[in-house]
Amino acid sequence: MRSPKDFFAPLAVGAPEPVRQIPALPSRMIHFFDPSNEKMAAKAPDIAKKVDVLLGNLEDAVKADRKEAAREGLVRVAKENDFGSTQLWTRVNSLDSPWVLDDLITLVTEIGDKLDVIMVPKVEGAQDIHYVDRLLAQLEARAGLEKPLLVHAILETASGVANVEEIAGASPRMQGISLGPADLAASRRMKTTRVGGGHPGYLVRTDPVGDDLTEGRTTYQQDLWHYTVARMVDACVMHGILPYYGPFGDIRDVVACEDQFRNAFLLGCVGAWSLHPVQIDIAKKVFSPAPEDVAWARKVIAAMGDGTGAVMIDGKMQDDASVKQCRVVAELADALAA
Ligand code: GLV
Numbered sequence: 001m002r003s004p005k006d007f008f009a010p011l012a013v014g015a016p017e018p019v020r021q022i023p024a025l026p027s028r029m030i031h032f033f034d035p036s037n038e039k040m041a042a043k044a045p046d047i048a049k050k051v052d053v054l055l056g057n058l059e060d061a062v063k064a065d066r067k068e069a070a071r072e073g074l075v076r077v078a079k080e081n082d083f084g085s086t087q088l089w090t091r092v093n094s095l096d097s098p099w100v101l102d103d104l105i106t107l108v109t110e111i112g113d114k115l116d117v118i119m120v121p122k123v124e125g126a127q128d129i130h131y132v133d134r135l136l137a138q139l140e141a142r143a144g145l146e147k148p149l150l151v152h153a154i155l156e157t158a159s160g161v162a163n164v165e166e167i168a169g170a171s172p173r174m175q176g177i178s179l180g181p182a183d184l185a186a187s188r189r190m191k192t193t194r195v196g197g198g199h200p201g202y203l204v205r206t207d208p209v210g211d212d213l214t215e216g217r218t219t220y221q222q223d224l225w226h227y228t229v230a231r232m233v234d235a236c237v238m239h240g241i242l243p244y245y246g247p248f249g250d251i252r253d254v255v256a257c258e259d260q261f262r263n264a265f266l267l268g269c270v271g272a273w274s275l276h277p278v279q280i281d282i283a284k285k286v287f288s289p290a291p292e293d294v295a296w297a298r299k300v301i302a303a304m305g306d307g308t309g310a311v312m313i314d315g316k317m318q319d320d321a322s323v324k325q326c327r328v329v330a331e332l333a334d335a336l337a338a
């Protein structure tokens with residue numbers, strides 16, 4: 001049987017040995033569709049040509065009386081199509097729901113050879129991943145599968161955030177973690193009602209000018225998700241798995257969506273969810289490094305030779321640490337071009 005490690009790219013020559021290795025496949029957008037919706041399921045093969053990951057969603061946003069239809073719809077879509085290099089993922093129902101056991105049994109038995117990753121919502125701690133891990137091992141053995149399914153956790157409960165390091169390292173099946181801002185906001189008793197994105201009331205105000213406390217003050221809206229995304233990125237990097245921003249629910253607001261995705265990209269995330277075709281291009285643009293950034297990175301790498309010492313380029317000092325940052329950008333560009 002192949003090990004989950006077989007899905008990961010070989011180490012770069014001379015790179016320090018990480019705990020795990022980076023998956024070779026791009027996953028800039030995880031595109032959600034509802035397999036219980038026949039119109040959406042019919043469009044899945046065409047959408048699959050435009051995305052890195054197609055995900056059949058069985059959890060939230062699928063009505064309780066459509067859970068079986070969604071499961072069966074996903075089985076049908078997977079059996080009837082070959083998505084080529086596009087990965088096929090699913091989001092199963094949460095572990096405290098009456099549907100998840102049948103989700104896992106049906107999907108692994110029927111289409112376990114077609115699925116790449118199982119996204120598990122509302123993960124609270126390592127124990128949830130251990131449960132899924134053991135169950136998958138039993139179902140894979142019974143179905144005679146050769147390729148182990150990977151697991152992706154959604155970070156969307158306060159205890160999940162508190163336990164994010166142990167979740168990231170809970171199993172060699174762990175592929176990545178996504179922020180789930182909507183459920184997380186509810187779990188934390190935050191006062192938002194949106195799916196992802198910001199809140200105009202969460203701001204900082206500059207100091208007053210002079211004695212009049214109302215004069216000359218400017219406000220700046222803050223990123224509600226900065227702390228959680230940064231924590232998630234550290235936990236993922238520590239365990240060699242991939243961090244993602246999750247959903248952005250205001251489909252019309254493409255500007256805020258791009259800003260939110262870009263903040264996550266700059267902090268280390270490799271992708272985000274797309275809930276509507278308009279978000280596919282936003283994710284592709286944001287999570288692919290800009291050509292001018294790649295050109296600059298290659299210039300620094302070339303100038304730094306063996307990567308040690310210091311050089312001045314265009315008035316900016318570069319050294320061993322900055323060349324490492326440049327390699328991150330250049331290697332991402334190479335991986336996406338491969
Ligand atoms: C995603 O599942 C979320 O709750 O934001």
Ligand code: MG
Pocket residue numbers: 060121156180182183
């Ligand atoms: Mg959720």
